[in-house]
Amino acid sequence: MVNISLGQYYPGQSVLHRMDPRAKVLASIIYIVASFLCKNFFSFVLLFASAILLILVSRIPLRIVMRSIRALIFIMAFTAVLNIFWVTDTTAEPLIHWHFITVYTKGLYHALFILVRIVAMIIGTSLFLTYTTSPIALTDALEQLLHPLALLHVPVHTFAMMMTIALRFIPTIMDETDKIMSAQKARGADFTSGSLVQRAKALIPVIVPLFASAFRRADELATAMECRCYHGGEGRTRLRILKYHARDFLVLFALLVLIALLVTINILGARFGWLYTM
């Protein structure tokens, strides 16, 4: 039996884990908006502090969170470097001036701001969604949040059902891939040596039977679903009904307060010419 965890879900019992998945989707959107509202040094400090607070609240170990930040380290470094060299400040003397390279203090700050913004966005979305919400809960939430689109004839239920089935069959098909690969190895197949092209070619005898069996499965599943009276989303009831709790409103309210604070800081910053506005 393959032991795989889908996505990066990190089981737990924190407030973030127990939040309604719909509220979490909304929360992560609000948080991304918040990170874009930051305009000056103090608002970025506040944003950074809120990201730290989120990690503490979620009780997810820092090293796990760092994993998702590390995945984007290249993009982060790239944008930071761009900002350092690109930003010009007509009101100040350059910090470094060497041939065509000029670096201003403002550029350094902007690079720092961008880093904080990206880190905050990663932390916000991963803590609200990927780490604390199981894929199936996320599917449920998206189905219900997007439900109004059904009025525009967008097949929301169908997409959600496809997602559910995909999630259900990923482990099964992984198991099967394992079995087929073992069977091919027993017949002398070699998946680990040779050039990239050779290795890709070696996978063909795995992929072909895998597809054949996936189609057979799909056919049988469709029959079984028909036998269980599946006829689309119409008139369907649900065993698990999502319910908003006080904690959901509390977290959303806290995020709105965060946005209010950021906006206030921005306004104050603009009036008093605080440090390095973006």
Added chain:
Amino acid sequence: MEDSRSGNSSQRQKNTLIQVSDLSFAYTGEDGNPIPVLSHVNLTVREGEYIVILGHNGSGKSTLAKLLNLVVDDYTYAEGHIYMSGLGEEMRDILSEDMTEEDVLKLRRQVGMVFQNPDNQLVATIVEEDVAFGPENLGVPQAELRKRVDEALATVGMTEYAGHEPHRLSGGQKQRVAIAGIIAMKPRCMIFDESTAMLDPLGRREVIGTMEKLNREEGITVLSITHYMDEAARADRVVVLSDGEIILDGTPGEVFAEGEVLRKAGLDLPQCTAAAQYLQNRGVRLEGSLNDPESCAEAILKAWNMRNTNTQPGVR
């Protein structure tokens, strides 16, 4: 309906649930010509019966099951009638043109089907949500839904696994979840299409135990399609299909007495019955049912004791 009265006296005048009458069926082959699968099948299923349908691969038994639930792809070469009770009229022909979509749903609710591969019939990623899938489709309200799921899981003895992921269960457990998914729709009849064929002996025992429990305790009519003879020994009635025709229909004892006919249909007797029949042919008198190992052993023991008393000195 008179059919149900004239049947076996032990059937206590049970109502006819399904009546297959003169049913023939063929698939459309790749060249457009029909490939016959069933020919002139007649079968009456009464409420509460436990029927095993035996047949070799390609005997048409799965097709028959699928026809009962209207899940074959192509009805071009379907002839004859399948009368089903409980669909409005007294007996309704489900192959007739006037079946509406709603009628089909009604039919599928009352005749549940469990298939061979447990992996390919579980839809949801959590056991209890999968069990809820059928009733959800029927629009059962949420409170009732919860109750049905809990009851169904209790019936198959999987309550403690309600929150598990199906892919971590054993084959027998998955199949029991699949059964719970059907029970939750509250069917009158359940068809098991080779539901034990892919399981290990332990899983097979679990599933057969569940099937018998459903029949005895819940009063659900069971139609089990299989090629395992020992499963047939426990049924009320055994129907043997060969090349799309019903060649035998009777109690396990009656059917197993026709060893030669079974062999021609590509089926073997249960080992114990074959052994007992061998002894009988050699002149040993065996009495009682010879369908399962226990009763065979009992009969042989009895014969052995008889022989011992008969061969006391002076008796011969």
